[in-house]
Amino acid sequence: MTTLPPLTREHCAVLDVQDPLAALRNEFLLPSGVIYLDGNSLGARPKSSLQRAQEVISQEWGQDLITSWNKAGWFQMPSTLGDQLAPLVGADAGEIVVTDTTSVNLFKAIAAALHIQSASPERNTIITERSNFPTDIYMAEGITRWLDRGYRIHLIDSPEDLPVAVNAQTALVMLTHVNYRTGYLHDMAAVTALAHRHGALMLWDLAHSAGAVPVALNAAEADFAVGCTYKYLNGGPGAPAFIWVPQRHQAIFQHPLSGWWGHANPFAMQPGFEPVAGVRRALCGTQPIVSLALVGCGLEVFGKTDMHAIRSKSLALTDLFIRLVEQRCQQHALELVTPRAHAQRGSQVSLRHPHAYAVIQALIRRGVIGDYREPAIMRFGFTPLYIGFTDVWDAAEAMRDILDSQDYDANEQRHAVT
């Protein structure tokens, strides 16, 4: 329980006036009357996306047709966008392609890591967290079952188990940098160093990090990374994901999804596969250009600020929300799930409550959009590009009022998809 003095909405309004990122809210369109705290699930719509879609559909597809593969840069787009994204995650140009889905990119990266480790058959373990986003675990299951070489997946129950779990049998440590449910932020450099001390490779999933917290892939000497563009990067629903292969691993990066876009000479139409040099060997098939192009609209907004300014505001927002919840909802059964320590906190706040699902539904009815995650967790994403400090006040107030007045239906059942 905090001992800080009570805040008012007026304090928050002053913070908004002082906010150097406030103007970036104008880059996005959100429904009026909505406080959108779900940008960690689906990022808001950049204003420029509609015009960009129009340009791709009317001009590039409709008028210029096949010439757009060259002229409009369609074929190069996974690289162009990857280079634009690189500074946000501490990568260099030529190390990222935007392509396929996070799941498919995980498959490539896990396969490549196991291939590199195949010279050491005693390394038969992949370590990840039981609380990792399920698809990460499913993809590891998929590839290890198919390789059928005795690999096992060791699911740890807490980040604190890592030092004990990683050992000479570890082939790969695979973690989501910011946990999707709890908002726990791993220490990328320390965990990577731990893996390397034991000869293991380190794969990071940046789904809840890219555009949310500063990431320094090269500085941490990470081995591989994948990530999502439709959350904090605002690329649009289901927009193609990305994969990072650092320069030092590119020549040895091999994976079984050896499609023609990863070929050294894709238009020679030769029957034997020969991977292209560089990160484009992580490409496989033809990419969905309209969705891909919209990723650029989200990335452009990041060009107007930097990750340190974003992090600074993100922590101020989550600090404020935690403080308001603790000051104003203290008689309710809310439990802070997200770490209080800045060094361990992503850009979200998760709270446990026995009626979490029902409270989230009540909040949504009042225009405060967070989401629910099993079990019993309310999840609120704070995206500094379009969330302000009075938004945080209003969201906390809505929750206080809902809880005080029990204005939720405790029997409300969860839908299949939310």
Add this chain to the structure above:
Amino acid sequence: MTTLPPLTREHCAVLDVQDPLAALRNEFLLPSGVIYLDGNSLGARPKSSLQRAQEVISQEWGQDLITSWNKAGWFQMPSTLGDQLAPLVGADAGEIVVTDTTSVNLFKAIAAALHIQSASPERNTIITERSNFPTDIYMAEGITRWLDRGYRIHLIDSPEDLPVAVNAQTALVMLTHVNYRTGYLHDMAAVTALAHRHGALMLWDLAHSAGAVPVALNAAEADFAVGCTYKYLNGGPGAPAFIWVPQRHQAIFQHPLSGWWGHANPFAMQPGFEPVAGVRRALCGTQPIVSLALVGCGLEVFGKTDMHAIRSKSLALTDLFIRLVEQRCQQHALELVTPRAHAQRGSQVSLRHPHAYAVIQALIRRGVIGDYREPAIMRFGFTPLYIGFTDVWDAAEAMRDILDSQDYDANEQRHAVT
């Protein structure tokens, strides 16, 4: 050389007037002055696609945000579109999902086929054509190299080699139904029956068939199929591909790309993978919704006709083009690559010429868009939804004039991508 009487442009104009599909041309936007004979590479733009993109971006994403996963049917879209596509390829509802790329879907289907055949380790061969689209071969290479169980890929040089090649060692026959380069159309029922007689499974790539020629997957008792939506189906550049798993194989369909969209209960967030019943187990990760939604615009046009009407016009168009080329360009070194027999012809005409690349460039300069494929092949796709008979006349005339006047640059070099 044909002995039919010479045709005139007026004959072609009469055919246009009599054409029952002529009105469908209005469903598409193409640049004025262009005869677009490259719909087998990138389909033309349906008029409705711009409004559909606007709806998805402005309303579904911008206003309705995460609720669109349910409310706008985003999560179900791979199935909804699959059911819409099914009648075009002789499949039933619940047998197709539109998802990922053709390459990735090939990987799933090859993996599933090899898994089914793994009870018979003597079946260690995948048969395909050396002239198959390279990515098909590359994906087979990728999975067999990684499985490392002694699989070999047998590349045949001609469809006539199939009866000799398929034997008790064959695990899988994998063919593209219509060859991308030659336009050769396989007899799906006969080849599938041949594979089955020897205990092999049959995988068809419908990249140049779906929307181009009638396909009867279930009637032919094929085992698996994949296909492309951005060619004859006009789904937009790089639009997601499709995969067909017939009902009888769905329970045994297993592949290593076991992502959360293929899980029995994706939102329970359980760490163990359990495939969903039905064709949705062929799904992997989150799909690019804007590109996916546009696939519906192309499919809607097909709802206004049927594949028999399309086939009938397609054969009339390709017959006409072959006849005009043979009557009017007979003194030039043009060699018909595409089979003359209707039963063996897709919806394209390929011609070999020593200066094929230069002639294609000269045609493009005159607004007749075909494309070039290695080696020395001019490829012309005839898409009955938006190509008319006078278009065919004008295209043939342009070629005649270019050849007669040698109005091409024989030294013109091929670009990296065309």
